[in-house]
Amino acid sequence: MTQQQGLFLTLEGIDGAGKSSHIEALEALFKAQGRVVTRTREPGGTPLAETLRTMILTQAMDPLTESLLVFAARRDHIVQVIEPALARGEVVLCDRFTDATFAYQGAGRGFDNAVLSTLEQWVQARDGALLQPALTLWFDLPPETAAERLAGARLPDKFESQPVEFFRRVAEGYAARAAAAPRFVRIDANRSREQVWAQVEAALVQRGLVGGVKP
Ligand SMILES: Nc1ncnc2c1ncn2[C@@H]1O[C@H](COP(=O)(O)OP(=O)(O)OP(=O)(O)O)[C@@H](O)[C@H]1O
Numbered sequence: 001m002t003q004q005q006g007l008f009l010t011l012e013g014i015d016g017a018g019k020s021s022h023i024e025a026l027e028a029l030f031k032a033q034g035r036v037v038t039r040t041r042e043p044g045g046t047p048l049a050e051t052l053r054t055m056i057l058t059q060a061m062d063p064l065t066e067s068l069l070v071f072a073a074r075r076d077h078i079v080q081v082i083e084p085a086l087a088r089g090e091v092v093l094c095d096r097f098t099d100a101t102f103a104y105q106g107a108g109r110g111f112d113n114a115v116l117s118t119l120e121q122w123v124q125a126r127d128g129a130l131l132q133p134a135l136t137l138w139f140d141l142p143p144e145t146a147a148e149r150l151a152g153a154r155l156p157d158k159f160e161s162q163p164v165e166f167f168r169r170v171a172e173g174y175a176a177r178a179a180a181a182p183r184f185v186r187i188d189a190n191r192s193r194e195q196v197w198a199q200v201e202a203a204l205v206q207r208g209l210v211g212g213v214k215p
């Protein structure tokens with residue numbers, strides 16, 4: 001039997017946009033197609049990267065330190081989890097990846113995009129190219145609505161405690177990334193869960209990544 005090609009798919013959006021609410025159904029959808037799925041997240045996905053995640057999400061630090069820790073976690077995640085899973089022909093579903101760094105540290109914190117691009121080159125170099133997702137589902141939701149959804153849902157972490165202006169900049173960062181890369185699919189997240197899921201499923205079907213099977 002020929003091995004299937006690995007597929008790297010990421011979910012992006014501001015905090016509270018609804019990514020995590022759909023990742024389980026996405027996993028089920030690919031499994032229903034006979035695919036093996038590695039579901040993971042950033043920052044995190046390995047013991048070392050999860051330790052770094054705790055630091056990043058709980059401790060105050062300057063934007064360069066934050067960026068270096070995010071990319072250090074990413075490097076370990078790529079080497080230990082993402083690349084091996086892709087080499088085995090699996091579907092890697094990752095809750096956030098480098099677009100989040102450009103959106104949060106770049107647009108949100110105002111950190112230098114050129115430095116982030118250099119770190120990206122170092123960390124994601126792969127056979128003379130850059131490891132990038134094949135598809136990025138961008139959950140686009142107004143920051144005010146995201147804040148309403150998160151209010152009372154859980155205790156806010158360091159990023160979730162930021163004012164709405166921060167998330168406006170992060171959302172603009174995502175919009176700029178999406179305009180520059182055809183791998184992005186905008187999901188209108190300001191809809192019911194069912195309507196959001198219908199857009200996700202349609203995006204995958206349109207690109208021939210899954211058949212029309214319901215999970
Ligand atoms: N379409 C929707 N309509 C209303 N509420 C929603 C919808 N989708 C998700 N929610 C709720 O909004 C909150 C945030 O959703 P979720 O945790 O999936 O967002 P997220 O993008 O993963 O956030 P984070 O990145 O901060 O983890 C949750 O309480 C969830 O139940």
Ligand SMILES: Cc1cn([C@H]2C[C@H](O)[C@@H](COP(=O)(O)O)O2)c(=O)[nH]c1=O
Pocket residue numbers: 015041042043057070095096097098100101102104105159160
């Ligand atoms: C990958 C990545 C993440 N962040 C921020 C974005 C979120 O606020 C948290 C992760 O929390 P989630 O509930 O798992 O979404 O980390 C960041 O600032 N930079 C990054 O590169």
